Amino acid sequence: MFEAIVITIATAATPLLIAAMGELVVERSGVLNLGVEGMMIMGAVTGFSVAYMTGSPWLGVLAAIVVGALFSLLFGFLTLTLVTNQVATGLALTLLGLGLSGMIGESFVGLPGVKMGTVNVPYLSELPYVGRLLFGQDPIFYISIALTIGVSWFLFYTKAGLTLRSVGDNHASAHALGIRVIAIRYMAIMFGGACAGLAGGYLALVYVPQWVEGMSAGRGWIALALVVFASWRPGRVLAGAYLFGAVSIGQLHAQALGWPIPSQLLSALPYLATIIVLVLISRNKRLTMVNTPASLGQPFVPDR
Amino acid sequence: MKKYLLALAASAAILLPGAASAQDKTKACFIYVGPIGDFGYSYQHHQGLLDAQKHFGDKLETAYLESVPEGADAERAIERFARSGCDIIFATSFGFMDATNKIAGRFPDIKFEHATGYKREHPNVATYNSKFHEGRYVQGVIAASLSEKGVAGYIASFPIPEVVMGINAFVLGAQSVNPDFKVKVVWANTWFDAGKEADAAKALIDQGVDIITQHTDSTAPIQVASERGIKAFGQATDMIKFGPETQLTSIIDDWGPYYIERIGKVMDGTWEQQDVWGGMKEGHVVMAPYTNMPDDVKKLAEETEAKIKSGEFNPYTGPINKQDGTQWLADGEVAEDGFLLGLNFYVEGVDDQLPQ
Amino acid sequence: MRLELVKRPQQSRAFSALSPFIAFGLTIIAGAILFAALGKNPATTLYYYFVEPLMEVWSLHELAIKAAPLILIAVGLSVCFLSNNWNIGAEGQFVIGAVVGSVLPVMFPDFQFWFVLPLMLIMGMIGGAAYASIPGILKVRFNTNEILTSLMLVYVAQLFLDWLVRGPWRNPAGMNFPETRTFHSYAILPEILPASGRAHWGFVFAIIAAIVLWFVLSKTLKGFEIKVLGQSPRAGRFAGFSAGKMTLFAFAVSGAMAGLAGISEVSGAIGQLRPAISPGYGFTAIIVAFLGRLNPLGIVAAGLVLALTYLGGEAAQISVGLSDKVVRAFQGMILFFVLACDTLIHYQIRFVKSKAATASLAAAQVPNV
Structure with a gap:
């Protein structure tokens, strides 16, 4: 039972982790994209429809990634090239994504989807207690863990990662050093879009293989909260995503056990927990100041 | 010139709804709380609309509004229907109760049917529900x-x-x-x-x-x-x-039989206020x-x-x-x-x- | 071919005035293409979308009802956004305003005097302001990101309302359905012109709020302070303004406006509390605020335009069978076009062939860099 619960938590945490990891890279480059929810739902509808039409969940995932990245380009063009307000543009992206996905998905409602199977390493996945957890989950779970390690390594152990962080910390001096701020930010935004698309694809191909309107149900916003919650550190995003998953699954178990707590309070717990942790983390000013990209959300127009 | 005028008349006909539609057609309108693509509650009501349309064919005109929020928007949606020539309006969610009764008081000639509610403040409001239990x-x-x-x-x-x-x-x-x-x-x-x-x-x-x-x-x-x-x-x-x-x-x-029955009663003028709580017997609840x-x-x-x-x-x-x-x-x-x-x-x- | 922005030495007055129209024109063109792609006659659809709802008096009343909460919330938000405080939790403040404002008619139904309504409105404003102050205080005191805390509090507020109407506040005579008792007549916000439609005084509040805040923002020292702190916190500090106090002020004002919108909606349009009292006004108002370019008078116009897209969406759904998803996509498009066109106010856009050419051209254009 314990292993099954942990796997359920992993399923709930994986889309949050992937989307948050993408947004982390975007924000590290100094851009705040509030459109995660919109890119995620576009990924979900694309993933579902492509997998349904081709019968291949992998093609679905691939399409979700591509569409997520393309959709984020819209945000990139407006905020980077036309220097529009990032908050408003991000919100518009979410709105557009929710509407557009509903239009695209209209003919796919009520159809059973294609589910991505699990990886089953022979013998190992039959180990007691941890076998299925470590060796018998869906492939995207492993991708999400690899992504966390990869982003961590990229940001802190590569020259390109250092460049990206310098753009986020001070775009003016980065520009003065000859770094192509705009180009780097375009790439970061597309990476974020690809991750959000993948997270959406996960929802529609692994979490619940079906398409319903608005099925991201606020998960994009949670992913945004996780990035701040984690004070822009990949390892902490991982911890936060699993903590959030544990709280939301835990409240359902509390109910099934018949605990006499109002279910609305239990439903509110993940949000209250997020606020409390945000406060605890951000009150330590020195710690957050070190990690916060100083140019986050600031418009940048290269002077010549 | 004549051709031009004809085209103009044609476009005017498109712009003015109802101008060209026959008077003997009955119009039934439906308001759903969710998207018809929910493959659940609103979807089933919409299936009922489609059943009725199939049953009556040309004699019936239908219209629907989906994802209507309960609250101020419901009242507007119902009023819009009342003003657009509907003969009978089905408000299919509990939260539309007060709005339905309010508009019904102002449009006594139109029949209103409210699902799952209990208020019938005017003679032209009926309520219906199903014994899912x-x-x-x-x-x-x-x-x-x-x-x-x-x-x-x-x-x-x-x-x-x-x-x-x-x-x-x-x-x-x-x-x-x-x-x-x-x-x-x-x-x-x-x-x-x-x-x-x-x-x-x-x-x-x-x-x-x-x-x-x-x-x-x-x-x-x-x-x-x-x-x-x-x-x-x-x-x-x-x-x-x-x-x-x-x-x-x-x-x-299965709302189809009920919708067909009630729309039929509007057509032959025998519609009356009622409170129906139908179950398996009435064919409202069907087991797969x-x-x-x-x-x-x-x-x-x-x-x-x-x-x-x-x-x-x-x-x-x-x-x-x-x-x-x-x-x-x-x-x-x-x-x-x-x-x-x-x-x-x-x-x-x-x-x-x-x-x- | 590249696209380059060249900052104008001054804001372009011409484009300030023209950009909303350019944006609207682009939206119409994009809309027509979208409708045609969906197999609808673009002209007919656009007619139902933008014209038909304006042709009848009752419909204009409905427009006012729909626009009132959007305008009220958005003018409050403009104070926040101008001062660089990102309150995106107005939806929650709307709900809490409605709840606190409803205490009298729900818990003390026998307390029936003429001053119940004014008290309700004041309590609604206080409730909204207090709830908005939570992210405000957390930001000032603990440096916590207000975008996220204000958003998380939306979900908490909605669940709180849900618990209230299903639990302690449930109507004793309501067959156990989730709703409070209906408000007595002293607790109902009256209609402005009952003879022609049901628009209530909430719309008047919205207009008054817009005018007052326009005056504050453009003619007073407080308005100057708000803008200075928003554009450059450093400059604000030199001028002796406190960013922390401004944050508290901005959150309180926007919360009070959202709370007033909440209690007006409940008392004027619904007449009782129910599990869901807002179809996302708090979020849509963010769009309205930007659509109105954070100028209270612009926001009045923007609120009316956005309300029209809802009404028009319904009209188009009934008359030409346009799906309601299109409405939301369309709203997103409008916002994109407005944001993009506003770039023209601050920048000149040039299409240039090569990078070297750009550099020399830009250098020639902007000598004081």
Whole structure:
């Protein structure tokens, strides 16, 4: 039972982790994209429809990634090239994504989807207690863990990662050093879009293989909260995503056990927990100041 | 020039609705609270619209508005319909109750039908509802016959009387087979959130239930049950596609017959105010084929269904105790419809505390 | 071919005035293409979308009802956004305002005097302001990101309302359905012109709020302070303004406006509390605020335009069968076009062939860099 619960938590945490990891890279480059929810739902509808039409969940995932990245380009063009307000543009992206996905998905409602199977390493996945957890989950779970390690390594152990962080910390001096701020930010935004698309694809191909309107149900916003919650550190995003998953699954178990707590309070717990942790983390000013990209959300127009 | 004028007239005809439509056509309008693509509650009402359209063909014109929020928007939507030439307006969600009655007072010539409500403040307002709990009793019988552990999981939406009634009926049906049967309830606090419903199903299964039923609208629980290799019941619509080896049966809300009957009465001028609470007998509640169960269980289910359908048996027939063990209905006593419609307590055997 | 921005030495007055129209024109063109792609006659659809709802008096009343909460919330938000405080939790403040404002008619139904309504409105404003102050205080005191805390509090507020109407505040005579008792007549916000439609005084509040805040923002020292702190916190500090106090002020003002919108909606349009009292006004108002370019008078116009897209969406759904998803996509498009066109106010856009050419051209254009 314990292993099954942990796997359920992993399923709930994986889309949050992937989307948050993408947004982390975007924000590290100094851009705040509030459109995660919109890119995620576009990924979900694309993933579902492509997998349904081709019968291949992998093609679905691939399409979700591509569409997520393309959709984020819209945000990139407006905020980077036309220097529009990032908050408003991000919100518009979410709105557009929710509407557009509903239009695209209209003919796919009520159809059973294609589910991505699990990886089953022979013998190992039959180990007691941890076998299925470590060796018998869906492939995207492993991708999400690899992504966390990869982003961590990229940001802190590569020259390109250092460049990206310098753009986020001070775009003016980065520009003065000859770094192509705009180009780097375009790439970061597309990476974020690809991750959000993948997270959406996960929802529609692994979490619940079906398409319903608005099925991201606020998960994009949670992913945004996780990035701040984690004070822009990949390892902490991982911890936060699993903590959030544990709280939301835990409240359902509390109910099934018949605990006499109002279910609305239990439903509110993940949000209250997020606020409390945000406060605890951000009150330590020195710690957050070190990690916060100083140019986050600031418009940048290269002077010549 | 003449051609130009003709074109102009044609475009004017497009711009002015109703100008060209025949007077003898009856117009029926529907307001849904969710998207018709929810594959659940609103979807089924829309199927009812399509049935009516098919039945009446050219004699009927239909229109609908989906995803209408309850509140100020509902009133506007209903008024818009009232002004756009509708002869009968079906408001299909409880939350449209006050708005429907308000507009009905101002448009006495138009008939209004409100689903699941109880207010009929004007002679042109009728109410209708379905006894879904009859189907849940049959589900309970099936669940207790099949379950090895004697525990079922119930994913519930909101603690309104209709949902409480369904949980009780399910428990009563189960106890008629296995008096010690238990039900674990999880309140999802949503009608529709596939992810959350899936999580709730997983939590219940991890807690040891071996049958899942739901009073939420998405197909996610049945898909989870199918992955985990246990059985489940569908909701509102036949969900067999989502669990060919999982779905035992499903309670189908079939509004078609009612809509056809009421629109027909508007056409021949015999429409009258009424309060209908139809069940299996009236054809409002239909069970999907009984599948994935042994023949003896199937037979028992069919017999139970037949008894309810013929009116021979009412699921709410005593002796029934409340959850705390005190008596509610004495032996042979049948609960009154009016009381059931405001039901807010559990019967004995529910492993949950009702949110108050 | 590349696209380059060249900052104008001054804001372009011409484009300030023209850009909303350019944006609207682009939206119409994009809309027509979208409708045609969906197999609808673009002209007919656009007619139902933008014209038909304006042709009847009752419909204009409905427009006012729909626009009132959007305008009220958005003018409050403009104070926040101008001062660089990102309150995106107005939806929650709307709900809490409605709840606190409803205390009198729900808990003390026998308390029936003429001053119940004014008290309700004041309590609604206080409730909204208090709830908005939570992210405000957390930001000032603990440096917590207000975008996320204000958003998380939306969900908490909605669940709180849900618990209230299903639990302690449930109507004793309501057959156990989730709603409070209906408000008595002293607690109902009256209609402005009952003879022609049901628009209530909430719309008047919205207009008054817009005018007052326009005056504050453009004619007073407080308005100057708000803008200075928003554009450059450093400059604000030199001028002796406190960013922390401004944050508290901005959150309180926007919360009070959202709370007033909440209680007006409940008391004027619904008449009781129910589990869902807002179809996302708090979020849509963010769009309205930007659509109105954070200028209270612009916001009045923007609120009316956005309300029209809802009404028009319904009209188009009934008359030409346009799906309601299109409405949301369309709103997103409008916002994109407005944001993009506003770039023209601050920048000149040039299409240039090569990078070297750009550099020399830009250098020639902007000598004081």
